[in-house]
Amino acid sequence: MDLYSGYINRLIEELAGLPGIGTKSAQRMAFYLVNLPKARVERFAAAVLEAKENVRYCRQCCTLTDQELCPVCSNSRRDEKTIMVVENSRDLAAYEKTGKYEGVYHVLHGAISPMLGIGPGDIRLKELMARLQDEINEVIIATNSSLEGETTAMYISKLIKPTGIRVTRIASGVPVGGDLEYIDEVTLLRALEGRTEL
Numbered sequence: 001m002d003l004y005s006g007y008i009n010r011l012i013e014e015l016a017g018l019p020g021i022g023t024k025s026a027q028r029m030a031f032y033l034v035n036l037p038k039a040r041v042e043r044f045a046a047a048v049l050e051a052k053e054n055v056r057y058c059r060q061c062c063t064l065t066d067q068e069l070c071p072v073c074s075n076s077r078r079d080e081k082t083i084m085v086v087e088n089s090r091d092l093a094a095y096e097k098t099g100k101y102e103g104v105y106h107v108l109h110g111a112i113s114p115m116l117g118i119g120p121g122d123i124r125l126k127e128l129m130a131r132l133q134d135e136i137n138e139v140i141i142a143t144n145s146s147l148e149g150e151t152t153a154m155y156i157s158k159l160i161k162p163t164g165i166r167v168t169r170i171a172s173g174v175p176v177g178g179d180l181e182y183i184d185e186v187t188l189l190r191a192l193e194g195r196t197e198l
Contacts, residue, residue: 008034060131062124063089063107072096072104079103081137084192085128085156087111087144090181095142098185101192103140106131111148112155118148120155129159138166140195144179168195 004012008030016026033041057063058070065071072078072092082103086092092105108123132139139160143149153169160167170191180188 058107061092061105061107062109062127063092063105077102081135082140083128083131083136083138084140084142086142086180087149087152088181091142091144091179094180094183094185094188095192098189098192100189103138108143108152111143111146111152113148113151123152125156125159128156132160132163132165136165138168140168140170140192142170142180142192166197168197170195 011030011033012023012026015021015029016023018026021029033044036044051066054066055064056066058065058073059068060073061070063070063072067074079102083106084095084101084103085106085108086095087108087110089107092107095101095105106124106128108125108128110118110123112118112120112123139156141153141156143152157167157169171193183191
């Protein structure tokens with residue numbers, strides 16, 4: 001039996017389809033949105049549509065941006081010879097919050113996971129290898145400390161080692177199974193400073 005009208009049920013279903021949102025959270029969000037003033041809902045809907053239409057991948061590092069180059073890649077003060085490889089744009093944001101990393105990034109948009117059918121060709125490795133044609137001193141692998149993150153780190157290391165470029169891995173200040181986006185800045189900074197050769 002449906003407890004709510006068709007429109008509310010549809011809104012709840014759409015919200016429950018978002019990552020990390022269960023049915024109860026979706027219900028709370030749906031009722032919150034329905035009770036907002038119409039102008040506020042229109043601004044919210046417009047922001048979602050504008051982001052969908054205008055956000056794309058940075059030409060250089062593959063993070064999400066609404067410009068050709070993201071703010072990090074367009075910053076001439078960044079060390080372009082040091083590339084930190086992260087799984088997603090949220091991980092990039094987590095490291096940027098430390099305010100201590102001065103290099104640039106490369107966002108893979110995933111990790112190798114044979115169990116989920118995600119192979120090396122499904123993440124942005126080809127773009128990373130193309131960037132290594134320039135003069136690069138170090139590639140810091142900052143994938144998550146999960147099985148997929150470790151698998152991806154080892155795969156990248158094996159790809160880059162023959163080029164002679166230094167490859168390091170962030171230290172294990174990040175707990176195993178922990179997502180970088182949820183780790184505090186001090187732990188991320190210690191992990192970066194304690195990175196090791198691969």
